Amino acid sequence: MDLSYIINELGEDRDKYFNAVSPPIMQASNFKLNTVDDLSKAFADEFDSEQGYLYSRGHNPTVDILRKKLAALDGAEDCLVFNNGAAATTAAVMANVKAGDHVVCVAHPYTWTKKLFDVLLSKFNVSCTYIKGTELQDWKDATKEQTVLFYLESPNSWTYELQPLKEIAQFAKQKNIITVIDNTYCTPLYQNVIELGIDIAMQTCTKYISGHSDTLGGVLCGSKTMMRKIFESEYLTLGNGIQPFSAWLLLRGLRTLPMRLQRVNESTKKIVEFLDGHPGVEKIIFPFHPSFPQFELAKQQMKSAMGLVTIVLKNPHRDAIVKFTESLKAFLIAVSWGGHESLIIPRCAGIKKERYDPANEIHRQIRLYIGLEDADYLIKDLDDALKLIE
Numbered sequence: 001m002d003l004s005y006i007i008n009e010l011g012e013d014r015d016k017y018f019n020a021v022s023p024p025i026m027q028a029s030n031f032k033l034n035t036v037d038d039l040s041k042a043f044a045d046e047f048d049s050e051q052g053y054l055y056s057r058g059h060n061p062t063v064d065i066l067r068k069k070l071a072a073l074d075g076a077e078d079c080l081v082f083n084n085g086a087a088a089t090t091a092a093v094m095a096n097v098k099a100g101d102h103v104v105c106v107a108h109p110y111t112w113t114k115k116l117f118d119v120l121l122s123k124f125n126v127s128c129t130y131i132k133g134t135e136l137q138d139w140k141d142a143t144k145e146q147t148v149l150f151y152l153e154s155p156n157s158w159t160y161e162l163q164p165l166k167e168i169a170q171f172a173k174q175k176n177i178i179t180v181i182d183n184t185y186c187t188p189l190y191q192n193v194i195e196l197g198i199d200i201a202m203q204t205c206t207k208y209i210s211g212h213s214d215t216l217g218g219v220l221c222g223s224k225t226m227m228r229k230i231f232e233s234e235y236l237t238l239g240n241g242i243q244p245f246s247a248w249l250l251l252r253g254l255r256t257l258p259m260r261l262q263r264v265n266e267s268t269k270k271i272v273e274f275l276d277g278h279p280g281v282e283k284i285i286f287p288f289h290p291s292f293p294q295f296e297l298a299k300q301q302m303k304s305a306m307g308l309v310t311i312v313l314k315n316p317h318r319d320a321i322v323k324f325t326e327s328l329k330a331f332l333i334a335v336s337w338g339g340h341e342s343l344i345i346p347r348c349a350g351i352k353k354e355r356y357d358p359a360n361e362i363h364r365q366i367r368l369y370i371g372l373e374d375a376d377y378l379i380k381d382l383d384d385a386l387k388l389i390e
Protein backbone atom coordinates (compact mmCIF):
# COMPACT_ATOMS: atom_id res chain seq x y z
CA MET A 1 0.00 0.00 0.00
CA ASP A 2 1.30 3.44 -0.86
CA LEU A 3 2.47 5.46 2.15
CA SER A 4 0.73 8.61 0.90
CA TYR A 5 -2.53 6.69 0.50
CA ILE A 6 -2.28 5.26 4.02
CA ILE A 7 -1.61 8.62 5.59
CA ASN A 8 -4.12 10.71 3.65
CA GLU A 9 -6.97 8.43 2.59
CA LEU A 10 -7.09 5.01 4.20
CA GLY A 11 -9.88 4.67 6.75
CA GLU A 12 -11.30 8.15 6.09
CA ASP A 13 -15.01 8.08 5.34
CA ARG A 14 -15.46 11.78 4.66
CA ASP A 15 -18.97 11.64 3.19
CA LYS A 16 -20.13 10.33 6.56
CA TYR A 17 -19.05 13.54 8.28
CA PHE A 18 -19.98 16.44 5.97
CA ASN A 19 -16.87 15.90 3.82
CA ALA A 20 -14.72 17.46 6.50
CA VAL A 21 -11.09 16.82 5.60
CA SER A 22 -10.14 16.27 9.22
CA PRO A 23 -12.13 13.48 10.88
CA PRO A 24 -14.43 14.21 13.83
CA ILE A 25 -13.50 13.36 17.40
CA MET A 26 -16.27 10.89 18.19
CA GLN A 27 -16.54 11.73 21.87
CA ALA A 28 -19.10 9.04 22.71
CA SER A 29 -19.05 6.29 25.28
CA ASN A 30 -21.84 4.19 23.76
CA PHE A 31 -23.57 3.65 20.43
CA LYS A 32 -27.22 3.06 19.61
CA LEU A 33 -28.20 -0.17 17.90
CA ASN A 34 -31.26 -0.39 15.70
CA THR A 35 -32.64 -3.80 16.67
CA VAL A 36 -32.31 -6.37 19.40
CA ASP A 37 -30.83 -8.63 16.79
CA ASP A 38 -28.07 -6.08 16.13
CA LEU A 39 -27.44 -5.82 19.86
CA SER A 40 -27.14 -9.62 20.09
CA LYS A 41 -24.62 -9.60 17.24
CA ALA A 42 -22.57 -6.87 18.91
CA PHE A 43 -22.54 -8.82 22.19
CA ALA A 44 -21.51 -11.98 20.37
CA ASP A 45 -18.59 -10.33 18.56
CA GLU A 46 -17.51 -6.94 19.82
CA PHE A 47 -14.15 -7.21 18.03
CA ASP A 48 -15.71 -6.91 14.58
CA SER A 49 -16.52 -3.19 14.44
CA GLU A 50 -17.55 -3.44 10.77
CA GLN A 51 -20.98 -4.56 11.96
CA GLY A 52 -21.47 -1.52 14.20
CA TYR A 53 -20.12 0.08 17.35
CA LEU A 54 -21.17 -0.85 20.89
CA TYR A 55 -19.04 0.80 23.58
CA SER A 56 -15.85 2.91 23.44
CA ARG A 57 -13.83 0.75 25.85
CA GLY A 58 -13.84 -1.58 22.84
CA HIS A 59 -13.93 0.21 19.51
CA ASN A 60 -14.57 3.85 18.65
CA PRO A 61 -14.88 5.33 15.13
CA THR A 62 -12.13 7.97 15.55
CA VAL A 63 -9.79 5.36 16.99
CA ASP A 64 -10.72 3.01 14.13
CA ILE A 65 -9.43 5.44 11.50
CA LEU A 66 -6.11 5.50 13.30
CA ARG A 67 -6.24 1.74 13.74
CA LYS A 68 -6.54 1.12 10.01
CA LYS A 69 -3.65 3.44 9.22
CA LEU A 70 -1.29 2.10 11.90
CA ALA A 71 -1.92 -1.51 10.88
CA ALA A 72 -1.23 -0.63 7.25
CA LEU A 73 2.00 1.20 8.13
CA ASP A 74 3.27 -2.00 9.71
CA GLY A 75 1.92 -4.13 6.86
CA ALA A 76 -0.07 -6.06 9.49
CA GLU A 77 -3.58 -7.51 9.28
CA ASP A 78 -4.82 -5.49 12.24
CA CYS A 79 -3.80 -3.49 15.27
CA LEU A 80 -5.03 -2.22 18.64
CA VAL A 81 -4.33 1.29 19.88
CA PHE A 82 -3.69 1.89 23.57
CA ASN A 83 -3.56 4.85 25.89
CA ASN A 84 0.24 4.65 26.03
CA GLY A 85 3.13 2.41 25.07
CA ALA A 86 3.48 0.71 28.46
CA ALA A 87 -0.18 -0.35 28.32
CA ALA A 88 0.38 -1.86 24.86
CA THR A 89 3.43 -3.83 26.05
CA THR A 90 1.59 -5.09 29.13
CA ALA A 91 -1.37 -6.30 27.08
CA ALA A 92 0.81 -8.03 24.47
CA VAL A 93 2.74 -9.94 27.09
CA MET A 94 -0.10 -10.75 29.47
CA ALA A 95 -2.27 -12.11 26.67
CA ASN A 96 0.42 -14.66 25.84
CA VAL A 97 1.62 -15.99 29.21
CA LYS A 98 0.18 -18.02 32.05
CA ALA A 99 1.47 -19.16 35.46
CA GLY A 100 4.56 -21.36 35.10
CA ASP A 101 5.61 -19.86 31.76
CA HIS A 102 9.00 -18.40 30.96
CA VAL A 103 9.92 -15.33 28.93
CA VAL A 104 13.26 -14.33 27.40
CA CYS A 105 13.90 -10.60 27.15
CA VAL A 106 16.72 -8.31 25.98
CA ALA A 107 19.06 -7.16 28.74
CA HIS A 108 18.10 -3.50 28.78
CA PRO A 109 14.48 -3.07 27.71
CA TYR A 110 12.51 0.11 28.36
CA THR A 111 12.26 0.79 32.14
CA TRP A 112 8.58 -0.10 32.54
CA THR A 113 8.91 -3.22 30.42
CA LYS A 114 11.45 -4.46 32.93
CA LYS A 115 9.06 -3.57 35.78
CA LEU A 116 6.36 -5.60 34.06
CA PHE A 117 8.52 -8.73 34.19
CA ASP A 118 10.23 -8.09 37.55
CA VAL A 119 7.33 -6.74 39.60
CA LEU A 120 4.03 -7.61 37.99
CA LEU A 121 4.47 -10.95 36.23
CA SER A 122 6.69 -12.42 38.95
CA LYS A 123 3.60 -12.21 41.20
CA PHE A 124 1.86 -14.63 38.84
CA ASN A 125 4.76 -17.06 38.60
CA VAL A 126 5.91 -16.02 35.15
CA SER A 127 9.71 -15.93 35.09
CA CYS A 128 12.00 -13.93 32.84
CA THR A 129 15.60 -14.38 31.71
CA TYR A 130 17.43 -11.28 30.47
CA ILE A 131 20.03 -11.83 27.79
CA LYS A 132 22.37 -9.71 25.71
CA GLY A 133 20.47 -10.98 22.70
CA THR A 134 22.72 -9.55 20.00
CA GLU A 135 23.28 -13.06 18.55
CA LEU A 136 20.74 -15.77 17.71
CA GLN A 137 22.72 -18.17 19.89
CA ASP A 138 21.89 -16.09 23.03
CA TRP A 139 18.19 -16.76 22.39
CA LYS A 140 18.71 -20.45 21.72
CA ASP A 141 20.74 -20.84 24.91
CA ALA A 142 18.12 -19.11 27.06
CA THR A 143 15.16 -21.09 25.69
CA LYS A 144 13.65 -23.65 28.07
CA GLU A 145 10.76 -26.03 27.72
CA GLN A 146 8.47 -23.47 29.40
CA THR A 147 9.53 -20.55 27.17
CA VAL A 148 6.52 -19.04 25.42
CA LEU A 149 7.58 -15.52 24.54
CA PHE A 150 10.61 -13.56 23.32
CA TYR A 151 10.62 -9.84 24.09
CA LEU A 152 12.84 -7.78 21.80
CA GLU A 153 13.73 -4.13 21.50
CA SER A 154 15.91 -3.31 18.52
CA PRO A 155 17.56 -0.88 18.83
CA ASN A 156 17.11 0.01 22.47
CA SER A 157 16.87 3.67 23.30
CA TRP A 158 20.17 4.35 25.13
CA THR A 159 22.92 2.17 23.71
CA TYR A 160 21.11 0.86 20.60
CA GLU A 161 21.96 -2.87 20.77
CA LEU A 162 20.28 -4.73 17.90
CA GLN A 163 18.95 -8.25 17.58
CA PRO A 164 19.07 -10.21 14.31
CA LEU A 165 15.29 -10.11 13.93
CA LYS A 166 14.76 -12.43 11.00
CA GLU A 167 16.82 -15.27 12.48
CA ILE A 168 15.23 -14.93 15.91
CA ALA A 169 11.73 -14.89 14.42
CA GLN A 170 12.49 -18.04 12.40
CA PHE A 171 13.84 -19.88 15.42
CA ALA A 172 10.88 -18.78 17.59
CA LYS A 173 8.37 -20.01 14.97
CA GLN A 174 9.93 -23.48 15.01
CA LYS A 175 9.55 -23.56 18.80
CA ASN A 176 6.03 -22.05 18.90
CA ILE A 177 7.37 -19.06 20.79
CA ILE A 178 5.60 -15.70 20.31
CA THR A 179 7.87 -12.79 19.38
CA VAL A 180 7.07 -9.25 20.55
CA ILE A 181 9.24 -6.26 19.64
CA ASP A 182 9.36 -2.69 20.84
CA ASN A 183 9.92 -0.94 17.49
CA THR A 184 9.57 2.60 18.80
CA TYR A 185 13.08 3.68 17.82
CA CYS A 186 12.58 3.02 14.10
CA THR A 187 8.81 3.15 13.54
CA PRO A 188 7.58 0.82 10.75
CA LEU A 189 8.82 3.39 8.23
CA TYR A 190 12.44 2.64 9.07
CA GLN A 191 12.19 -1.01 10.12
CA ASN A 192 9.44 -3.33 8.99
CA VAL A 193 9.43 -6.01 11.66
CA ILE A 194 6.29 -7.85 10.52
CA GLU A 195 8.01 -8.49 7.19
CA LEU A 196 10.96 -9.93 9.13
CA GLY A 197 8.60 -12.45 10.75
CA ILE A 198 7.94 -10.89 14.18
CA ASP A 199 4.46 -11.74 15.56
CA ILE A 200 3.61 -8.56 17.47
CA ALA A 201 5.04 -5.12 16.67
CA MET A 202 4.69 -2.69 19.54
CA GLN A 203 5.30 1.00 19.10
CA THR A 204 4.95 3.93 21.45
CA CYS A 205 2.93 6.50 19.52
CA THR A 206 3.89 9.06 22.18
CA LYS A 207 7.19 9.42 20.36
CA TYR A 208 7.36 9.81 16.57
CA ILE A 209 3.72 9.20 15.61
CA SER A 210 2.52 12.05 17.82
CA GLY A 211 5.60 14.10 17.06
CA HIS A 212 4.39 17.12 19.00
CA SER A 213 4.91 16.11 22.65
CA ASP A 214 1.24 16.64 23.39
CA THR A 215 -0.27 13.18 23.82
CA LEU A 216 0.49 9.57 24.71
CA GLY A 217 -0.41 6.45 22.78
CA GLY A 218 0.75 2.92 22.06
CA VAL A 219 0.03 0.35 19.38
CA LEU A 220 0.24 -3.39 18.82
CA CYS A 221 0.22 -4.71 15.24
CA GLY A 222 -0.10 -8.33 14.20
CA SER A 223 -2.44 -10.95 12.84
CA LYS A 224 -6.20 -10.55 13.17
CA THR A 225 -6.31 -13.67 15.33
CA MET A 226 -3.71 -12.28 17.73
CA MET A 227 -5.38 -8.86 17.90
CA ARG A 228 -8.73 -10.50 18.61
CA LYS A 229 -7.16 -12.56 21.38
CA ILE A 230 -5.67 -9.45 23.03
CA PHE A 231 -8.87 -7.44 22.50
CA GLU A 232 -11.10 -10.02 24.12
CA SER A 233 -8.90 -10.33 27.20
CA GLU A 234 -6.49 -7.51 28.13
CA TYR A 235 -7.86 -4.69 25.95
CA LEU A 236 -11.32 -4.93 27.46
CA THR A 237 -10.40 -5.99 30.99
CA LEU A 238 -7.50 -3.62 31.65
CA GLY A 239 -9.45 -0.91 29.84
CA ASN A 240 -6.40 0.84 28.43
CA GLY A 241 -7.68 1.71 24.98
CA ILE A 242 -6.84 5.14 23.64
CA GLN A 243 -9.32 8.00 24.07
CA PRO A 244 -10.82 9.59 20.93
CA PHE A 245 -9.13 12.97 21.40
CA SER A 246 -5.69 11.39 21.80
CA ALA A 247 -6.40 9.26 18.71
CA TRP A 248 -7.27 12.40 16.78
CA LEU A 249 -3.99 14.06 17.82
CA LEU A 250 -2.13 10.97 16.62
CA LEU A 251 -3.97 11.12 13.29
CA ARG A 252 -2.79 14.71 12.97
CA GLY A 253 0.76 13.68 13.83
CA LEU A 254 0.66 10.93 11.21
CA ARG A 255 0.03 13.40 8.36
CA THR A 256 3.58 14.72 8.66
CA LEU A 257 5.34 11.60 9.93
CA PRO A 258 7.45 10.78 6.83
CA MET A 259 8.75 14.34 6.44
CA ARG A 260 9.45 14.73 10.14
CA LEU A 261 11.38 11.47 10.20
CA GLN A 262 13.35 12.50 7.13
CA ARG A 263 14.27 15.80 8.77
CA VAL A 264 15.27 14.11 12.04
CA ASN A 265 17.33 11.57 10.09
CA GLU A 266 19.22 14.19 8.08
CA SER A 267 19.84 16.53 11.04
CA THR A 268 21.03 13.68 13.24
CA LYS A 269 23.58 12.58 10.64
CA LYS A 270 24.94 16.15 10.44
CA ILE A 271 25.14 16.41 14.21
CA VAL A 272 26.89 13.04 14.53
CA GLU A 273 29.43 14.26 11.95
CA PHE A 274 30.02 17.42 13.99
CA LEU A 275 30.38 15.54 17.29
CA ASP A 276 32.63 12.94 15.69
CA GLY A 277 35.44 15.39 15.04
CA HIS A 278 35.02 17.40 18.22
CA PRO A 279 37.95 17.41 20.70
CA GLY A 280 35.55 17.57 23.66
CA VAL A 281 33.81 14.31 22.71
CA GLU A 282 35.39 10.96 23.56
CA LYS A 283 32.81 8.54 22.18
CA ILE A 284 29.67 8.43 20.09
CA ILE A 285 27.16 5.59 20.31
CA PHE A 286 25.00 5.61 17.20
CA PRO A 287 23.89 2.54 15.19
CA PHE A 288 24.91 4.04 11.86
CA HIS A 289 28.37 5.11 12.99
CA PRO A 290 31.15 2.87 11.59
CA SER A 291 32.44 2.33 15.15
CA PHE A 292 29.12 0.74 16.18
CA PRO A 293 29.71 -3.02 16.74
CA GLN A 294 26.53 -3.94 14.83
CA PHE A 295 26.83 -1.36 12.04
CA GLU A 296 26.48 -4.08 9.37
CA LEU A 297 23.32 -5.52 10.91
CA ALA A 298 21.90 -2.00 11.28
CA LYS A 299 22.35 -1.44 7.55
CA GLN A 300 20.68 -4.77 6.80
CA GLN A 301 17.53 -4.50 8.86
CA MET A 302 16.97 -0.76 9.31
CA LYS A 303 16.44 1.80 6.55
CA SER A 304 18.44 4.41 8.45
CA ALA A 305 19.10 5.77 11.90
CA MET A 306 16.79 8.07 13.79
CA GLY A 307 17.20 10.96 16.22
CA LEU A 308 18.79 9.45 19.33
CA VAL A 309 22.56 9.70 19.86
CA THR A 310 24.50 8.91 23.01
CA ILE A 311 27.81 10.62 23.70
CA VAL A 312 30.58 10.44 26.27
CA LEU A 313 32.49 13.66 26.91
CA LYS A 314 36.31 13.74 27.24
CA ASN A 315 35.95 15.53 30.55
CA PRO A 316 34.89 12.71 32.91
CA HIS A 317 33.69 14.82 35.84
CA ARG A 318 30.07 14.98 36.90
CA ASP A 319 30.31 18.77 37.20
CA ALA A 320 31.34 19.02 33.56
CA ILE A 321 28.40 16.86 32.43
CA VAL A 322 26.01 19.00 34.47
CA LYS A 323 27.49 22.24 33.13
CA PHE A 324 27.33 21.01 29.54
CA THR A 325 23.73 19.85 29.96
CA GLU A 326 22.50 22.99 31.65
CA SER A 327 24.32 25.34 29.26
CA LEU A 328 22.46 24.09 26.23
CA LYS A 329 19.65 26.38 25.17
CA ALA A 330 17.97 24.45 22.36
CA PHE A 331 18.10 21.05 24.08
CA LEU A 332 15.55 20.75 26.87
CA ILE A 333 16.29 18.57 29.91
CA ALA A 334 13.36 16.16 29.64
CA VAL A 335 12.41 12.52 29.23
CA SER A 336 10.69 11.09 26.14
CA TRP A 337 11.67 11.95 22.54
CA GLY A 338 10.19 11.96 19.04
CA GLY A 339 8.72 15.45 19.30
CA HIS A 340 9.63 18.69 17.56
CA GLU A 341 12.01 19.77 20.33
CA SER A 342 15.54 18.54 20.93
CA LEU A 343 16.21 16.92 24.30
CA ILE A 344 19.03 15.85 26.57
CA ILE A 345 19.32 13.40 29.49
CA PRO A 346 22.62 12.69 31.24
CA ARG A 347 22.77 9.17 32.67
CA CYS A 348 24.20 10.60 35.93
CA ALA A 349 20.80 12.13 36.74
CA GLY A 350 19.66 8.62 37.70
CA ILE A 351 22.74 7.84 39.81
CA LYS A 352 23.28 9.12 43.38
CA LYS A 353 25.95 11.85 43.36
CA GLU A 354 28.22 9.96 45.76
CA ARG A 355 28.01 6.83 43.61
CA TYR A 356 29.02 8.58 40.38
CA ASP A 357 32.18 6.95 39.09
CA PRO A 358 34.16 8.87 36.44
CA ALA A 359 35.93 5.62 35.52
CA ASN A 360 32.61 4.02 34.58
CA GLU A 361 31.76 4.93 31.00
CA ILE A 362 28.07 4.16 31.48
CA HIS A 363 27.82 6.81 34.22
CA ARG A 364 29.23 9.35 31.76
CA GLN A 365 26.75 8.71 28.97
CA ILE A 366 24.57 11.57 27.76
CA ARG A 367 21.64 10.95 25.45
CA LEU A 368 20.63 13.55 22.90
CA TYR A 369 17.44 13.57 20.90
CA ILE A 370 17.56 15.62 17.71
CA GLY A 371 14.28 17.36 16.98
CA LEU A 372 13.05 19.47 14.09
CA GLU A 373 15.14 22.60 14.66
CA ASP A 374 17.66 23.57 12.03
CA ALA A 375 20.74 21.33 12.31
CA ASP A 376 23.16 24.28 12.24
CA TYR A 377 21.25 25.95 15.05
CA LEU A 378 21.65 22.81 17.18
CA ILE A 379 25.32 22.42 16.24
CA LYS A 380 26.08 25.97 17.37
CA ASP A 381 24.34 25.28 20.68
CA LEU A 382 26.36 22.09 21.21
CA ASP A 383 29.60 23.80 20.19
CA ASP A 384 29.05 26.66 22.65
CA ALA A 385 28.31 24.26 25.51
CA LEU A 386 31.31 22.04 24.69
CA LYS A 387 33.64 25.07 24.74
CA LEU A 388 32.64 25.77 28.34
CA ILE A 389 33.96 22.44 29.63
CA GLU A 390 37.22 22.05 27.71
Ligand SMILES: *Cc1c(COP(=O)(O)O)cnc(C)c1O
Nearest residue numbers: 084085086110157184204206217
Ligand atom coordinates in the same frame (compact mmCIF):
# COMPACT_ATOMS: atom_id res chain seq x y z
C1 LIG B 1 8.56 5.87 25.82
C2 LIG B 1 8.84 4.46 25.55
C3 LIG B 1 7.94 3.45 25.94
C4 LIG B 1 6.70 3.71 26.75
O1 LIG B 1 5.77 4.50 26.09
P1 LIG B 1 4.68 5.34 26.90
O2 LIG B 1 3.79 5.88 25.85
O3 LIG B 1 5.45 6.40 27.65
O4 LIG B 1 4.00 4.42 27.84
C5 LIG B 1 8.25 2.14 25.59
N1 LIG B 1 9.34 1.84 24.87
C6 LIG B 1 10.22 2.78 24.49
C7 LIG B 1 11.41 2.37 23.70
C8 LIG B 1 10.00 4.12 24.81
O5 LIG B 1 10.90 5.04 24.43
